[in-house]
Structure formats: structure tokens, C-alpha cells
Amino acid sequence: MQKHVVAIILAIVLWQPLCQAQVGNSLYQQLGERAGINELMTTFVLEIAEDERVIEHFRNVDIERFHHMLGEHLCELTGGPCTYTGADMVEVHRGMAITRSEFNAIVENLIKAMEHHQLPTATQNRLLSTLAELHGEIVGQ
């Protein structure tokens, strides 16, 4: 009996730092911090540029600013040490009448970019679910 108690206490003591390490492992870190996000956004923007389904929206966009703002936004959103200085999501997408299919096309582009950078599936899913929460602020505005 005493052996079991010791084993349980040992398991708890050993398990705790493991759990704490996971909490510290932010999505920002999993994406490779600012440099990783920057590279991911470069590939993402290139994917968008080749996508006939959405390219019309980006015809007159300052791509350099767009790329920078995307990175800043993602950095803040994933727990990184950044302050997003761009426009509010509803405000910037207002009047674009973005459809669900267009939103899905953008998500597909992001998945392609994440695959290109060989991000683990768990990291990809974490990012996708974070962005899915923005759906209502972007589609149909």
C-alpha cells in the first residue's frame, strides 16, 4: 500500500513540470516566433497571389503593408510580444462582401503554406481554430 502511495506522489511530482512546460509552449513559439511567422506569411501571400478564387480582392492592395500587418496580427493573436497596429477585422473587411467559399479558399492557402513549412498537424490545427473564431468578423461584411 505504502509503495502505491509513493508511486502516486512520484507520478504527480514528475507530471507537474511536464504540464507547466506545455502551458509555456505558446502557439507563437510553435510557429517559430516572429521569424517563423514572417516566413509563413510570405508563403501565404504568394499562395493568395496565385489563387484565382480570391485574387480580385487584392488587386489594389499594398502587399508589403498587408504582409507586415498579417504578421503583426498573427503574432499578437498567438500570444507573441507584438501589438497589432492595423485596422480592426470588421472595419478592414467591410464592403468586401467576402463569401464563405472565399474565406475557405484563404484557409486552404494558409494550410498549403503551413504544409510547405512542415508545421506539425497539432500546430496547424491550433492556428486554424484560432482563426476560425474570426470568421464572423470577416465573412459577409
Ligand code: HEM
Ligand atoms: C482568418 C482570416 C483573415 C484574417 C486573419 C485577415 C486579416 C487581415 C489583416 C490583419 C489585414 C491587414 C489590415 C490592415 O492593413 O490594417 C487584412 C487585410 C485585408 N484582407 Fe484579410 N483577413 C482574413 C481573411 C480575408 C479574406 C477571406 C479575404 C478575401 C478573400 C481578405 C481580404 C483582405 C484584403 C483585400 C485586405 C487588404 C485591405 C486593404 O489594405 O485595403 N481577408 N486582413
